[in-house]
Each structure stands twice: as C-alpha cells, then as structure tokens.
Amino acid sequence: MIPKISTLGGYIFEYQKSVTNPTGFWSNIADSFYWRKKWDQALEWDFTKGHVKWYEGAKLNITENIFERHMFFRGQQPAIIWEPNDPSEAHRTLTYEALFLETKKFANVLLASGIKKGDRVAIYMPMVPELVISMLACARIGAIHSVTFAGFSAQSLSERLQDAGAKLLITSDGGFRGSKTIPIKQIADEAMGSCKCVSKAIVLRRTGENVPMLAGRDFWWHELMENSSVENAAETMDAEDPLFILYTSGSTGKPKGLVHSTAGYMVYSAYTFRNIFQYGDGDIYFCSADIGWITGHSYLVYGPLLAGATSLMFEGVPTWPDAGRFWEIIDKHQVNQFYTAPTAIRSLMALGMEWLESKNLSSLKVLGTVGEPINEAAWHWYHDHIGKNRCPIVDTWWQTETGGIMISPYAGITPTKPSYATLPVMGIQPMIVDPEGKQLMGNSVEGNLCIGYPWPGMARTIWGDHDRFVKTYFSTYPGLYFTGDGVKRDEDGYYRILGRVDDVINVSGHRLGTAEIENAINEHPLVDESAVVGFPHPIKGQGIYAYVVCPQFSTGGEEGIRNSIMLAVSHMIGPFARPDKIQIVSGLPKTRSGKIMRRILMKIAEGKTSEFGDTSTLLDPEIVNEIVKGSESIR
Numbered sequence: 001m002i003p004k005i006s007t008l009g010g011y012i013f014e015y016q017k018s019v020t021n022p023t024g025f026w027s028n029i030a031d032s033f034y035w036r037k038k039w040d041q042a043l044e045w046d047f048t049k050g051h052v053k054w055y056e057g058a059k060l061n062i063t064e065n066i067f068e069r070h071m072f073f074r075g076q077q078p079a080i081i082w083e084p085n086d087p088s089e090a091h092r093t094l095t096y097e098a099l100f101l102e103t104k105k106f107a108n109v110l111l112a113s114g115i116k117k118g119d120r121v122a123i124y125m126p127m128v129p130e131l132v133i134s135m136l137a138c139a140r141i142g143a144i145h146s147v148t149f150a151g152f153s154a155q156s157l158s159e160r161l162q163d164a165g166a167k168l169l170i171t172s173d174g175g176f177r178g179s180k181t182i183p184i185k186q187i188a189d190e191a192m193g194s195c196k197c198v199s200k201a202i203v204l205r206r207t208g209e210n211v212p213m214l215a216g217r218d219f220w221w222h223e224l225m226e227n228s229s230v231e232n233a234a235e236t237m238d239a240e241d242p243l244f245i246l247y248t249s250g251s252t253g254k255p256k257g258l259v260h261s262t263a264g265y266m267v268y269s270a271y272t273f274r275n276i277f278q279y280g281d282g283d284i285y286f287c288s289a290d291i292g293w294i295t296g297h298s299y300l301v302y303g304p305l306l307a308g309a310t311s312l313m314f315e316g317v318p319t320w321p322d323a324g325r326f327w328e329i330i331d332k333h334q335v336n337q338f339y340t341a342p343t344a345i346r347s348l349m350a351l352g353m354e355w356l357e358s359k360n361l362s363s364l365k366v367l368g369t370v371g372e373p374i375n376e377a378a379w380h381w382y383h384d385h386i387g388k389n390r391c392p393i394v395d396t397w398w399q400t401e402t403g404g405i406m407i408s409p410y411a412g413i414t415p416t417k418p419s420y421a422t423l424p425v426m427g428i429q430p431m432i433v434d435p436e437g438k439q440l441m442g443n444s445v446e447g448n449l450c451i452g453y454p455w456p457g458m459a460r461t462i463w464g465d466h467d468r469f470v471k472t473y474f475s476t477y478p479g480l481y482f483t484g485d486g487v488k489r490d491e492d493g494y495y496r497i498l499g500r501v502d503d504v505i506n507v508s509g510h511r512l513g514t515a516e517i518e519n520a521i522n523e524h525p526l527v528d529e530s531a532v533v534g535f536p537h538p539i540k541g542q543g544i545y546a547y548v549v550c551p552q553f554s555t556g557g558e559e560g561i562r563n564s565i566m567l568a569v570s571h572m573i574g575p576f577a578r579p580d581k582i583q584i585v586s587g588l589p590k591t592r593s594g595k596i597m598r599r600i601l602m603k604i605a606e607g608k609t610s611e612f613g614d615t616s617t618l619l620d621p622e623i624v625n626e627i628v629k630g631s632e633s634i635r
C-alpha cells in the first residue's frame with residue numbers, strides 16, 4: 001500500500017523530511033511497488049543540462065503494478081466504470097481481472113502487428129474503455145503510446161504522427177459527444193494520408209457507421225481480438241524507458257512532445273492520486289477529463305489504477321442531454337471523489353440550480369479542480385452546492401510537463417482558501433523568482449514560479465529535441481525548472497497561481513500557444529499577418545482575440561472573412577481553438593525593431609484602452625488609435 005498522510009501535523013513533519021532528503025522520501029514510496037529488480041541509484045540529476053534520472057538500474061513493468069500486483073485482492077473489484085454519452089445506453093464495468101484480460105489480448109494483437117518495444121503507437125479515440133486498454137497494452141509490451149485528443153484536426157494529428165514517427169494508429173469508426181457524432185476515422189484517414197510513417201491502423205467499432213477500410217492497412221479491432229491469446233508476459237523495462245509521449249502547446253508554433261518515464265511517473269502519479277484525493281478502499285472516483293490530456297493520463301488511468309482504485313470514465317459532455325448529466329452520474333454510481341475543471345463548473349453554474357434538483361450528491365467526499373485558476377465565485381458555488389459545505393476542494397496546480405500534481409491541498413488535511421492551490425506536494429520545492437532571476441524569499445511575495453529540485457514524475461525530454469527541452473524549461477533561470485506561470489505566496493505561505501507569463505493561453509482548460517493560432521490564421525490566403533492574445537472570459541477563463549491584417553479584403557464582407565478564418569483555424573488545429581473575437585486591422589502596433597507590442601493588444605482586448613504604459617518605442621502610434629476605435633464595434 002502506498003503510504004498516506006492523514007493529519008496536518010503529519011503533512012508538515014513529512015514535508016520537512018521530504019525536502020531535506022528527497023531521495024529517501026521517494027525511495028520509501030517506491031518500496032510499495034513491484035520491481036523485477038530494484039534501483040542502484042535513486043536519483044541522478046543536472047538541471048543545467050535538463051538531465052534527470054530516477055531509480056536508475058531498476059527493472060519493472062508498469063502494468064504488473066496495475067494488474068499482477070492487485071489481482072489477488074482486487075480481481076473482482078471494478079477497475080473502470082464506463083458511463084456512455086447517451087444515458088439510455090447501458091454502462092459497462094470492467095473488473096481488474098477483465099481489464100487485465102483485455103489488455104493481455106490486445107498486447108498480443110500489437111505484437112502480432114509487428115510492434116516492438118520502443119516503437120511509437122498513436123491513439124486517436126473517443127472516451128471508451130478500449131482507449132485505456134490500448135494504452136495499457138502498449139505499456140505491457142514496452143511500446144510508447146502517444147494519445148491525441150479526438151477534438152484535434154487531421155492536420156494536427158498528422159503533425160503529431162510524424163513528429164513521433166508512429167508506426168501504428170489505433171482509432172475508431174466514429175465517436176459520440178453530446179448530440180454530435182464525430183467522424184473520427186475520416187479525420188484519421190486524412191491524417192494518415194499525409195504522413196508516411198503509419199503503415200497500419202486498428203479500428204474500433206463504436207458508432208457503427210459505414211467507414212472505408214483500406215485493404216492491407218486498416219484492420220477491425222474486434223476481428224484481431226477474436227482469436228488473440230490471453231497469455232502475455234510483460235516486457236521488462238528500465239526505469240527510464242519512455243512510457244508515453246504527450247503533445248502540448250508552447251510559446252512557439254510547433255507543439256512539444258513531452259516524454260514521460262516509466263518508474264518515476266508510476267511512483268509519482270500513484271502517490272499523488274492516493275494522497276491528494278485521500279482515496280480509500282471501495283471508493284468510486286470520477287475524473288471528468290479527457291484522456292487526450294495529461295489529467296486523463298495521470299488521474300483517470302495511471303494514478304487510480306496503480307493505486308487499485310475504481311475509476312469512472314465518462315464518454316460524453318456535461319451539458320447533454322441536459323446540464324444535470326454530471327450530477328446524475330455522481331448520483332447513479334455513488335461517486336466519492338469528483339475531479340473536474342473550473343470552466344465546467346462555471347458553465348454549469350451559469351445554467352442555474354434546477355439541474356441539481358432531485359440529484360442526490362451525498363456520496364461525495366472530495367472535490368477537485370484543475371487546469372486553470374478557479375475564481376472565488378466558482379469555488380464557492382462548487383463548495384456550497386455540489387459539496388454541500390462538507391467536501392474539501394483540492395485546487396490542484398500542475399502541468400503536462402510535471403506529470404502529476406505539484407501544489408495542492410491534501411483533501412481534508414490542508415486547510416483550504418478559495419482560489420489558492422495552497423501548499424506543495426511532498427518533495428516539491430517551489431521557488432519564486434523576479435524577472436532578473438533573483439529568488440524572492442519569505443512570504444507575501446509575487447513572481448515567476450520555478451521548481452528547485454527534481455521530482456520523479458517530471459518529463460525527461462521533448463521527443464526528438466532535447467535542446468528545446470533545456471531551452472524552454474532550464475535556461476530562463478539556470479539551475480531551476482521554469483513553469484511559465486506567475487504565482488503569489490501570501491502571508492501564510494500559501495500559493496496562488498496567477499496564470500501564464502508567456503505566450504500561452506488557457507481556453508476552457510485547453511492550453512494553446514498564441515503563435516500556433518496565428519500560424520493557422522496566417523494560412524488564410526487573404527491574411528498578411530495576425531496577432532492573437534487572450535482576454536478574460538466569464539466561462540472559458542480566457543477567450544481568444546485575434547487582430548488580423550488583410551489588405552486585399554474589401555470592407556463590407558467582414559462577416560464572411562471572419563467565418564472563413566474560423567474555419568481555417570478549425571481545420572488546422574481543431575474547433576476548440578477558434579477565436580472568440582476577430583478584429584480586422586490595417587496594421588499591428590510594432591516597435592522600431594519590428595516586435596509586436598502584445599501588451600497593448602492585450603489591454604485593448606480586455607477593454608482597458610487607456611492603460612498602455614510606456615509606448616515610446618512604438619513605430620506608428622496612430623495604429624493604436626485606429627485599433628482602439630475599431631475594437632468598440634467588436635465587443
């Protein structure tokens with residue numbers, strides 16, 4: 001059993017120990033896992049080179065820690081409860097034994113398809129149990145999985161397939177999301193068509209639609225599984241072998257494939273899951289995130305299953321068939337811990353209280369949020385109306401790069417404060433630095449958030465580009481990991497995350513690079529250049545505001561050009577990246593050296609048109625007046 005903190009005194013005492021002796025702490029946690037061979041050295045590191053190794057010399061397979069390790073006592077316990085999009089369709093329950101069986105069968109399918117240890121397998125699927133089976137089967141045979149969220153476009157998928165050099169794609173005919181049916185196979189076909197590396201696709205039948213199957217390339221999941229053996233011995237992996245690649249956006253246009261390790265990720269995701277949520281035997285835990293994002297990887301699949309938990313997985317959306325869908329699921333399955341994003345809370349809050357009527361939420365013990373800062377109003381609504389004033393809220397701050405939760409209350413143990421992520425997880429050493437890199441000591445300080453010491457769950461590199469890894473995370477403040485977030489440490493030493501300080505925006509918990517959206521807009525034949533900034537949005541947290549220069553565009557057709565820019569972005573990235581506001585401008589505010597002054601554009605997007613600060617470096621101040629004027633009709 002993974003050790004669990006149970007009192008505030010215990011937290012304070014253990015935290016001190018964990019930062020004085022992190023390797024001792026993480027060796028002790030690692031002792032509760034199953035190793036084919038234990039490590040020779042707990043940690044080796046050099047942040048200046050972006051070099052981190054945990055548990056070197058150890059041999060293991062992460063799926064043995066999910067299945068073999070739990071089979072004796074938990075074989076008949078539900079591992080996954082799957083709730084379909086449509087409430088009239090039956091839910092499915094897969095016990096640890098059943099999930100194990102499917103995983104071994106599919107592992108054999110992968111082997112028979114020519115996949116070997118170290119090969120990359122791409123997954124582009126709706127939220128169905130076979131997505132989890134696919135990931136675990138990869139881990140079983142030592143293949144590196146790379147899941148792409150099924151809301152991404154063919155273009156984005158294709159980019160990721162090529163960057164990872166994926167040999168095989170696991171996908172489905174289609175997917176159900178609310179009232180929509182997503183043509184997943186059609187998108188996958190387009191993506192595979194434009195990349196050379198993928199030679200085989202395995203297609204799950206989900207919607208039953210007629211989809212073209214390319215002979216010699218496409219194979220049906222159910223046909224391959226039919227005669228697949230249930231015997232499969234797990235591959236032996238080294239501690240530092242990659243477990244998966246997951247792409248995320250950064251401040252430049254090209255998404256980064258963060259690589260996560262086997263042993264460190266295992267220990268960290270399981271430890272944080274059990275401790276932050278205070279999961280106990282028999283509890284039903286529900287994380288509403290999509291597995292296409294890191295939250296789904298760490299806190300729907302790996303963390304819970306490694307901890308022997310029952311993880312509820314939901315295929316659909318919170319507002320279909322009506323805005324009571326989450327609460328109905330919690331009532332129906334007697335959910336004990338519920339983990340969601342502030343954007344979901346805000347949108348449900350806006351739809352009124354009637355959706356809560358007649359829903360029994362008394363099973364809930366712990367509520368969690370992740371992905372973006374939670375505003376106080378949403379925090380209180382969640383606390384009062386969902387948690388009925390008796391469930392602690394864990395506001396968990398972390399990132400794709402960190403692999404697991406970094407700053408968060410331990411549920412019911414750490415006293416909470418609305419909109420504060422509160423205190424660090426064991427072994428995590430947050431540091432606040434000013435723009436010059438000077439560390440700000442003590443309380444009541446504000447600056448950029450860095451982490452001063454390695455933790456087992458951190459990403460090890462960017463796939464195929466270690467230099468970029470070093471440059472992005474370890475060069476801004478040499479010797480420290482730089483998160484890209486601003487933070488405040490208040491008078492009590494509590495942390496409050498203030499949001500990104502780089503060119504990354506967070507729209508409904510989706511992380512997007514402004515450069516990525518600009519690249520998509522600039523693909524439009526009438527567009528010369530563009531600048532994208534975030535602005536405060538009541539539901540989404542941040543909205544997307546695009547300033548677009550299209551000289552050949554004839555006035556009067558603004559609606560038309562806006563729509564076609566929206567379409568271009570949908571096509572290039574995915575519908576979730578569509579700008580909320582598009583303003584056609586004749587030029588952008590630039591410095592004499594040609595740099596776009598985003599600060600000014602952000603103020604205009606926010607409606608604060610008189611607080612531009614120092615504008616002395618502006619090349620053409622007149623353009624600002626024009627943009628301010630034009631912005632009035634955009635609101």
Ligand code: WT7
Nearest residue numbers: 295370371372373395396397398399400497511
């Ligand atoms: C960025 C990471 C971690 C899983 C989901 C997002 C923001 C995340 C919080 C929080 C305030 C938060 C940060 C971070 N963020 N959690 N509790 N409070 N901000 O992962 O897509 O890698 O995005 O999300 O800005 O840097 P991601």
